[in-house]
Amino acid sequence: MKLNLAKQNKSYKILKIEYNMPLISNRLRDLGIVELATITVIREGKNNACLIILVNERLVAVSNEIASKIEVTLNGNGNE
Amino acid sequence: MVTAMNNLYKVLIAGQPNSGKTTVYNGLTGSNEKVGNWHGVTTASASKMAKIMGKNYLITDTPGAYSLNPVTLEETEAVNKILNERGIIVYVIEAKTLPSAIKTVSSLLNSGKKIIIAVNMVKEFISSGGKINFSALKNFLNCPVIHGEFNTIKGINEIKKAINSYVYRKPQINEKLLEKVSNYYTFSTYKQTLLDKITLNKITAIPFFILAVAVTFYIAFGRYGIGVPLSNLLSQGFSLLNDKLTVILTNANVSKFVLNLVTNGVVGALTGVACFLPQTASLYLALAILEQSGYASRLAYLSEGLFKRGGLSGRAIFSIFMGFGCTSVSILSSGGLENISARKKSALISGLIPCSAKIPVIAYLSSFSKNPFLFTICIYLVGVLVVLFQLFIISKKVLNKPTVPLLIELPPYRIPNPRIVLKSLLTDAKGFIIKICTVIFVISLTASLLSSVTPTLKYANTFDNSILYYIGKVFSFITVPMGVNDARLSASIIAGFFAKEGVLSSLLSVSFNGSVFTTASLFAYTIFVFLYSPCIVALYTVAVEIGKSFAIKLSILQLVEGLIISYYSYAIIKYTAITITVTLFIITVIILIKFIKRKKI
Numbered sequence: 001m002k003l004n005l006a007k008q009n010k011s012y013k014i015l016k017i018e019y020n021m022p023l024i025s026n027r028l029r030d031l032g033i034v035e036l037a038t039i040t041v042i043r044e045g046k047n048n049a050c051l052i053i054l055v056n057e058r059l060v061a062v063s064n065e066i067a068s069k070i071e072v073t074l075n076g077n078g079n080e
Numbered sequence: 081m082v083t084a085m086n087n088l089y090k091v092l093i094a095g096q097p098n099s100g101k102t103t104v105y106n107g108l109t110g111s112n113e114k115v116g117n118w119h120g121v122t123t124a125s126a127s128k129m130a131k132i133m134g135k136n137y138l139i140t141d142t143p144g145a146y147s148l149n150p151v152t153l154e155e156t157e158a159v160n161k162i163l164n165e166r167g168i169i170v171y172v173i174e175a176k177t178l179p180s181a182i183k184t185v186s187s188l189l190n191s192g193k194k195i196i197i198a199v200n201m202v203k204e205f206i207s208s209g210g211k212i213n214f215s216a217l218k219n220f221l222n223c224p225v226i227h228g229e230f231n232t233i234k235g236i237n238e239i240k241k242a243i244n245s246y247v248y249r250k251p252q253i254n255e256k257l258l259e260k261v262s263n264y265y266t267f268s269t270y271k272q273t274l275l276d277k278i279t280l281n282k283i284t285a286i287p288f289f290i291l292a293v294a295v296t297f298y299i300a301f302g303r304y305g306i307g308v309p310l311s312n313l314l315s316q317g318f319s320l321l322n323d324k325l326t327v328i329l330t331n332a333n334v335s336k337f338v339l340n341l342v343t344n345g346v347v348g349a350l351t352g353v354a355c356f357l358p359q360t361a362s363l364y365l366a367l368a369i370l371e372q373s374g375y376a377s378r379l380a381y382l383s384e385g386l387f388k389r390g391g392l393s394g395r396a397i398f399s400i401f402m403g404f405g406c407t408s409v410s411i412l413s414s415g416g417l418e419n420i421s422a423r424k425k426s427a428l429i430s431g432l433i434p435c436s437a438k439i440p441v442i443a444y445l446s447s448f449s450k451n452p453f454l455f456t457i458c459i460y461l462v463g464v465l466v467v468l469f470q471l472f473i474i475s476k477k478v479l480n481k482p483t484v485p486l487l488i489e490l491p492p493y494r495i496p497n498p499r500i501v502l503k504s505l506l507t508d509a510k511g512f513i514i515k516i517c518t519v520i521f522v523i524s525l526t527a528s529l530l531s532s533v534t535p536t537l538k539y540a541n542t543f544d545n546s547i548l549y550y551i552g553k554v555f556s557f558i559t560v561p562m563g564v565n566d567a568r569l570s571a572s573i574i575a576g577f578f579a580k581e582g583v584l585s586s587l588l589s590v591s592f593n594g595s596v597f598t599t600a601s602l603f604a605y606t607i608f609v610f611l612y613s614p615c616i617v618a619l620y621t622v623a624v625e626i627g628k629s630f631a632i633k634l635s636i637l638q639l640v641e642g643l644i645i646s647y648y649s650y651a652i653i654k655y656t657a658i659t660i661t662v663t664l665f666i667i668t669v670i671i672l673i674k675f676i677k678r679k680k681i
Contacts, residue, residue, distance in 0.1 A: 023151045030146030049385035057176050061381040063485035
């Protein structure tokens, strides 16, 4: 599933990032949002422009536009 | 080894955003550079000489950069400095982001850079369960590693010792051991604070946001806040001074010209500045608290939805906020936005925001209406419509480069340090007084002078004989379609080009009482003053920060918008039925033309 549809207070593993804009790709990497990283959704993206995730003890606001290009799976449970 | 040029050593303070670089810079140099718990506070490098243990150093602060791959304009500046400048780099790292920062540090060490790693905010990290093995880290990197709280004297002294005793060692980085983070680092446990539960919650986030904005504005502009009572106090003080000076100068038999110059000119100009300086300073204070606390990033997150529809990102909220203080400051703080297109879009709005110079002008003009409160609301509503027009039509159609979507770190909430808040306020207020108030003062004084002197350079007994009156007469055609033909009003518009406060100062200097206005003409004139071109100081800032061509276009756009809307406002209030009929006719014709074009396709 895509990150913009992820549920609040659940942990996910990032499977694939399909965002092509180099500036954003670099920034995602800088913030630790990379493939195989574990993230927790603090505030979900549904009905909002952004969602908030916890990654490497960092709180990061991610626009839904970016989140819709990140494929994730529920952490430890395989595919959702 | 340090770079020595005539016994001058160079030190560069670098690191990720919000790691404490500027705090370290201020500590080493004794400066008062702006510090905040918000990414994008430092938008340009600053340099200062400092003596550390008997040696002279040139210390340079840089904007934060997450890595050596810059995203924003100020990150590009920081990375260029890091890669190209020689000297020691004090790389400041926030303890909880150490693993991500280490990759950048090891790249720099491998390229031969001289690095001192300064790990900051260690106490906070340890108290949430984190651990760092500093000896192991030092061994893996083979470079000096210091740690502590660098907002304290003890912390700064540690850095000074490290700089002074720095000895270059060839990098011998143990990449394998460094890759496995657990060899030197244990992550802390995230606990959502109560404040974050309130400020990020689905239900309470927006009410809290509105409350924060309302409190910010109340502190600056509320009757029982800080700005307005101080402003009233200053105005009363200057009024007393004016009375005393009038008595003294009259008794001294000075000429009417000198009396007028001192009382209406100098003291009048000071009174004009005193009207909005406390309010702007209070706005700076409120914003400094928001910055220091960490709420500023949350504001960006909450604003993203609304701003995105207009082609901006939530990051623009801060620069928009600053526009309520001063348009120039708003343009300067848009340096934290992603690219020039974003800055242009932000500038389109900044020029329309009622800055602290415009607010007293609007308040003064609305005092001539029968219901000042309702009058002011209507003015601001029209202003909001124009902002929306510029945001959704001009910004999207003309500046149609897609905005970089929001991706921003939300730093932890921190209790604002009163010392740092006060320093931040004093820095901002000082910059504002030097840059803006001096210009306002000169413009007001000039307006007073021009209203006291005839074209033949003699004392003008009445305003009708003055230079300003004749200048106003030349441009009075501007105000005729607004329903007024008074040279004082057109002259004040000219003064307003130099500083918005000039509109108020020039009308006060000629004891204008508003008797020439009807409801329609008052509304039209006020709307024009509200909307027309930004002042010269703001335009100059736009020209320097964004480009001369854009500054000229912005000036013309707002002038034309102001004229069209003010003329239309007059027509609709004065000739309501005819104006509405004509407007509906024009809209119908436009719709018909579009319909016919679609049919043809």
